[in-house]
Amino acid sequence: xxxxxxxxxxxxxxxxxxxRSGCYVPLGLVSxxxxxxxxxxxxxxxxxxxxxxxxxxxxxxxxxxxxxxIDTKTPNYFSALQIARYAKKKGCKVILGGVYxxxxxxTITKHSSDxxxxxxxxxGEKAFADIINGKKDKIIEVPISSFDELPIxxxxxxxxxxxxxxxxxxxxxxxxxxTNIFTHTGCKYDCLFCSRTxxxxxxxxxxxxxxxxxxxxxxDHGIEYLVDFSDTITQIPSALRxxxxxxxxxxxxxxxVFSTADGINQETIELLKRLNTKHVxxxxxxxxxxLAKTIEKGRNYSPNLSLEAITLLSKExxxxxxxxxxxxxxxxxQSLNNTLEFVKKIKDVSNFEEIFCSAFIPFPGSPAFKILExxxxxxxxxxxxxxxxxxxxxxxSCEVDYETIIECVDKILELASYKITIKKN
Numbered sequence: 001x002x003x004x005x006x007x008x009x010x011x012x013x014x015x016x017x018x019x020r021s022g023c024y025v026p027l028g029l030v031s032x033x034x035x036x037x038x039x040x041x042x043x044x045x046x047x048x049x050x051x052x053x054x055x056x057x058x059x060x061x062x063x064x065x066x067x068x069x070i071d072t073k074t075p076n077y078f079s080a081l082q083i084a085r086y087a088k089k090k091g092c093k094v095i096l097g098g099v100y101x102x103x104x105x106x107t108i109t110k111h112s113s114d115x116x117x118x119x120x121x122x123x124g125e126k127a128f129a130d131i132i133n134g135k136k137d138k139i140i141e142v143p144i145s146s147f148d149e150l151p152i153x154x155x156x157x158x159x160x161x162x163x164x165x166x167x168x169x170x171x172x173x174x175x176x177x178x179t180n181i182f183t184h185t186g187c188k189y190d191c192l193f194c195s196r197t198x199x200x201x202x203x204x205x206x207x208x209x210x211x212x213x214x215x216x217x218x219x220d221h222g223i224e225y226l227v228d229f230s231d232t233i234t235q236i237p238s239a240l241r242x243x244x245x246x247x248x249x250x251x252x253x254x255x256x257v258f259s260t261a262d263g264i265n266q267e268t269i270e271l272l273k274r275l276n277t278k279h280v281x282x283x284x285x286x287x288x289x290x291l292a293k294t295i296e297k298g299r300n301y302s303p304n305l306s307l308e309a310i311t312l313l314s315k316e317x318x319x320x321x322x323x324x325x326x327x328x329x330x331x332x333x334q335s336l337n338n339t340l341e342f343v344k345k346i347k348d349v350s351n352f353e354e355i356f357c358s359a360f361i362p363f364p365g366s367p368a369f370k371i372l373e374x375x376x377x378x379x380x381x382x383x384x385x386x387x388x389x390x391x392x393x394x395x396x397s398c399e400v401d402y403e404t405i406i407e408c409v410d411k412i413l414e415l416a417s418y419k420i421t422i423k424k425n
Contacts, residue, residue, distance in 0.1 A: 002043040002132055003066040006033055007058060009079035010050030012385070016425045019354065019418035022051040023167040024180040024227065025160065028098070028124070029071055030153040035125035038151055040132050047158050055079050064090045069128060072100035074195075074363050074386050075422055081383070084115040093117045095131060097124045099195055103365025104382065105139045111382040113138075125150055144185060147205040152213045155179075160221060167225075171418060173353060176254060178225035179217060183210055183243060187231035189260065190296045191283075193325055195363035204239040207246035218253055225278065227256040234263030237271070244274045254278040256321075262300050264309035269316050279354070280313055281321040282306065287342020288335035291328040296367070303342055307349070314350040321420075322346055324412060326405045327360030327390065331398040336408045343412050355416035358423065359390045359405045360397075368393060387424050 006029040011017070026049055033045045048058050059082070062068065068087045070080045077100050084094045097120040101108060105119040118135075120127040122142040130140070160179075167178040186202035187194075217223040233240055234257075256279040257272070264282070272280065284306035286292055292302050310320050324339060346352065362368035364384055372378050377392055394402045406423070413419040 002040055003063050004033070004036055004040075004043060004045045004069065004128075004132070005048060005061070005063060005066050006046070006069040006071070007048045007083060008050050008071045009058070009076040009083055010053070010055045011075050012078035014424040015075050015386070016421075016423060017051075018420045018422075019170050020420055021166075021170075022049075023163060023170055023178070024229070025153075025155060025158055025163050026051075026071060027153050027180060027182060027229075029069070030155065030157055031150055032069060032124045032128050033157050034151045034154040036129055036132070037154070037157075039129045043132075045157065049158065050076065050079065052159075052162065055082055058083060059086045062087050062090050062092065064092070066090075066092050067095065067128075067132060068092045069095045069097060069124065072096055072098040074100055074361065074384060074389075076100075078383055078385070081112060081115060084112070088115055093131070095120060095124075095128065097127075100364060103195055103363070103369075107364075108382045109138060143201070144203055147182075147185065147203055148209055152209070152216065155217075155221065164221070164223075173417065174225065176225035177222050178227060179221075179223050180227045180229050181210075181213060181217070182230050183228050183233060184230045184239065188235050189232070190367060192295050192328070192368050193360055193363065193366055195365035195369070202236060202239075204236070204243075207243045210243060211246060211248055211251065214251055214253065215248070218251060223253060225254045225256065228258065231258060232260055232263060233257040234259040234268045234272075237263075237268055240268065240271050240275075244271045247275065252276050256281065258283075259309075260297060260301070261306040261309040264312055266312075269312060269318070272318060273316060277318055279319045279321055281323060281356070282310055282313075284310070284322045284342075284346065285325050286328055286335070287324075287339035287345075288328075291330060291335050294329045307342075307346065310346055311349050320346075320350045320352050321354040321356065322350075322352060323356040325358060325360050326409055326412075327394050327398055329397045331360075331394075331400055331405065333400050333404065336400060336405065340408055340411055343415060347415050352416060354418035354420065355413065356420040357409050357412040358421045359402070359409055360393055361386050361422060362389050362393045372396070386422055 008026045095118045102121045127140045127142045184204040255277045258281045
């Protein structure tokens with residue numbers, strides 16, 4: 001019997017939960033688990049989530065000799081290595097994946113090779129099965145060719161109801177049974193702070209498969225609200241139209257989608273309304289028109305464009321979740337104040353309940369991280385603490401200090417009931 005344990009570690013010590021913690025299924029891990037059960041005979045597969053369990057509880061559940069897959073992100077990498085260390089003591093084979101490991105695989109093998117058997121760069125379904133079947137490569141790169149080759153993630157592999165209840169508890173004014181899906185992968189933008197810029201290839205799922213998954217969620221689990229964690233649903237309007245036009249007449253859950261401001265216009269709003277969109281997460285990023293030009297979010301990006309998009313959505317009855325990043329190159333006290341006042345203006349227009357705001361984090365894999373690498377400002381390690389990355393970036397790139405930026409982040413977060421951020425307690 002092949003034993004597989006797929007793990008999302010808890011956030012590294014000191015990092016706070018936010019309004020999304022424990023609400024959403026780790027779909028990447030569930031997709032890998034579903035694929036392994038389908039492709040590998042005599043397999044026992046378990047998904048363990050550090051948003052529901054502590055690292056110590058996860059470590060206590062490690063099974064001797066198991067294949068341990070760990071999903072890495074910048075805020076959980078320290079915890080990931082802690083799990084890997086204990087797993088190796090139990091004779092397990094350790095496989096790292098996720099956006100963090102995919103961004104810096106050679107750095108990880110340089111510093112933590114003794115803890116890691118394999119690193120999967122990209123999508124892990126086939127790669128994990130290949131490892132079980134004897135693949136030896138230390139670093140395995142797997143670009144996605146088609147979502148449609150992958151099975152629909154089997155949510156019965158986790159305690160799905162617990163996530164749904166967490167969603168309701170943490171969003172008391174959103175009285176729906178909510179969960180997450182993906183309709184596509186890839187993004188055409190090169191945002192300075194984004195670590196998901198390794199591939200420009202945009203791949204949408206077959207609309208029939210999307211709606212098949214939605215039907216299962218609605219009919220089998222009573223789901224009423226779907227958060228599409230894909231990058232930017234409006235970036236290819238024809239693909240959005242194909243999803244909308246194939247929507248079954250008897251399915252009508254609410255949707256929460258992501259978009260850039262330049263993706264919002266009368267055409268896409270009509271499509272979003274037909275989709276039954278309740279919320280749009282809009283990357284507004286800054287209220288300062290000079291700093292807006294530093295983000296690389298498209299030629300037309302500006303605070304005015306963000307305000308126009310949010311105003312259009314609000315007039316059509318679609319709520320927004322605005323997103324802001326403080327600490328862009330050249331940030332000053334005046335630009336921070338411009339952004340704070342801009343957020344208040346958006347609040348007046350939209351009365352948003354949820355917001356994302358963080359100090360700028362140059363995530364591994366992002367253009368900003370590469371800038372710090374080129375300037376030799378990063379420590380020689382594979383453990384990059386988000387808070388330390390913020391401090392390095394702000395000292396190098398801003399005309400205002402870290403403490404002042406954090407103070408402004410907190411003021412912005414206070415304007416919303418539901419706060420999404422990455423920071424230490």
